[in-house]
Amino acid sequence: MASAVTQQKVSLPTLSGASADHATPTPVHIVPGQTIPYDLFLDCVHCGLCTSACPTFLELGTEMDSPRGRIYLMRGVVDGRIPLDQHVRRHLDLCLDCRACESACPSGVQYGRLIEPFRTDLQRLGLQARLPRWLELLLFQLFPRPQWTWWSLYPVRGLQRVFGLDWWKPLASWLPLQLRHMLALLPPLPRRYYRFPEQVRAHGERRARVAVFLGCVNHVFFPHVNEATVRLLQFQGCDVLVPKNQVCCGALHYHAGRIQAAQQLAQLNLRAFPSEIDAIVVNVAGCGSTLKDYGHLLADTPYAEQGRALAAKVKDVHEFLATLDFYPPGFGLPIRATYHDACHLCHAQQIRQQPRRLLQQIPELSLVPLQESEVCCGAAGSYNLTQPEMADRLGQRKAGHILQADVQAVFTANAGCLLQIRRHLREHAPHIWVAHPVEALWAACNGHIPYRGIPVSVPD
Ligand code: SF4
Ligand code: SF4
Structure with a gap:
């Protein structure tokens, strides 16, 4: 290739300033969403079957924070019936783009094909809520460069080692909300790149x-x-x-x-x-x-x-x-565990059973269901930093269900979910192992104890 x-x-993308998208000359008469094929809006028959799958609707209970409400708002803006004011933008900004509505919708509405180009148009027109400059630099310039990110966290690594993960808490009242959220999310940082x-x-x-x-x-x-x-x-x-x-x-x-x-x-x-x-x-x-x-x-x-x-x-x-004929692991993990479906795995890629089936091949591991396992944990890419309050509510909701499941481990296959779930379990259940399924699978193949307190059984 x-x-x-x-x-x-x-x-x-350049570090010198805004991304190239900011520099795109845009005719002032463009209305957001006009480039979206109009038929995609018409696929929605307003049945409302998606609402109970939508995390923001579950938390807020307001129609305009449901998929049906957001489709209505976007279509209204395109038709010129609804002004694109701050209230409309707020409802759209709160969407996690988790695509749970696509899984729930019997009419096959492609919600991602609506919200993503709509957001692109808002961005091009300079109508999207502006993030603080430091946060933009972090998200769009620093994070895509892992080595730079690792070096930029060097002082934080030292502070974590001396004062623990919560070293920043005495300074919390001086720190911007988004920065507090970011520091709270950080796991123990690896010592080397x-x-x-x-x-x-x-x-x-x-x-x-x-x-x-x-x-x-x-x-x-x-x-x-x-x-x-x-x-x-x-x-x-x-x-x-x-x-x-x-x-x-x-x-x-x-x-x-x-x-x-x-x-x-x-x-x-x-x-x-x-x-x-x-x-x-x-x-x-x-x-x-x-x-x-x-x-x-x-x-x-x-x-x-x-x-x-x-x-x-x-x-x-x-x-x-x-798709491979999986060689079964030779060691057992005698634990009770559960699995959280990352949105971009279950809704965007329709992958639900494969991780569960693989985990069930680990001898002695008992995999129990997790209530609302397909409801977003609030991580959703940069959502944690851009919408910290809703992200917190969803993180607490997820942690509550994990605690109810009474497990020693929770598995999920997305870096953002790992950060978010760890953060929300740390206070009440730091003993729970929050890990990617491949960590458990590899541990069961090589027999190395993956986490303190997690046993590995050796076959007779
Ligand atoms: S998005 Fe689908 S499930 Fe939701 S209201 Fe429209 S047709 Fe019904
Ligand atoms: S993408 Fe997620 S948060 Fe957005 S409307 Fe659909 S279900 Fe709700």
Whole structure:
């Protein structure tokens, strides 16, 4: 694939100021949403069956904070019946883009195809709620560069080691709300920046040749998840490539309506991943759904075909492992555990059973259902930082259900969910192991105790 991509110079979105999307000249007469095919609005028959699946409706109970209400608002703005005032924008901003409404809708409404271009138009027109400048720089300039993020957190790592995870609390009243939320989310920071060899060989007979996508926030905060993914794939008979030129998938930019920046990142990934592989394996639900959407993201660029080809190779790690004849783990984890469905895995990629079936292959692990397992935990990409109050409410709701399940471990397959659930369990149940399923699977394959207090049983 690398050779198929035109060698036009593409670089990460600039650090010097606003993203390229801000610079896009936009005719002043454009109404947000006018580029959305109008039929997509008409798919909604106003039945309301989606409302009980919508996290913001569950919390607020207001029609305009439900999918049906938001579709009505967007259509009203496009028709010119509803002015795009701050109240309308607030209802739209509160949407998590979790796509639970798509799973619930019997009419096949493609809600993501409505809210995402609508947000892009708001962004282009400068009508989206402005974030503080420091937060914009953090989200759209720093986070897509994992090595920079790791170095920028160096002083925080030191403070965590000396004063603990809550070192910032005495300063809380001086800190902006979003910064407090970010600091509260931080897990213990890894001591080193992980670098993987570009290629590792399969154990035993080779069954597949895959490339692994590392993710940027994921790679800074959860490098051990990437390591477990690479080792597990190796153990399952895969040659594993870790292309060193891969970059952020562009999800943060894409969901915030910064399409040009997302397209630039997508082009870099087209060059980074070779075509002679069986799959591009992803362990972060949000990154996986964005990579699978590259055909759509690049549709109006010369890279559309390459985007579709790359997207066709992308597989969530559970989806991929389910296609192999999975070698069963040799060690047991005698624990009671549950599983939270990350929105961009269950709603955006329709992957629900594969992670559960894999976890159930671990000897002695008892997997129990989680109430509202498909309701967003409030992480939702950068939502935690842009809408901290609603994110908190949803995080507490999720933690309450996990506590009710009375488990020793909760598994979920998305970096944002791991951060959010850990944060909300830390106060009441710090003993609960919050982990990615591949951590448990790899532990059960290699017999290493993954977390203090979690036992590993050795087969007779
Ligand atoms: S989005 Fe679907 S489920 Fe919701 S009101 Fe419209 S048709 Fe009904
Ligand atoms: S994407 Fe999620 S938060 Fe937004 S309307 Fe649909 S269910 Fe509600």
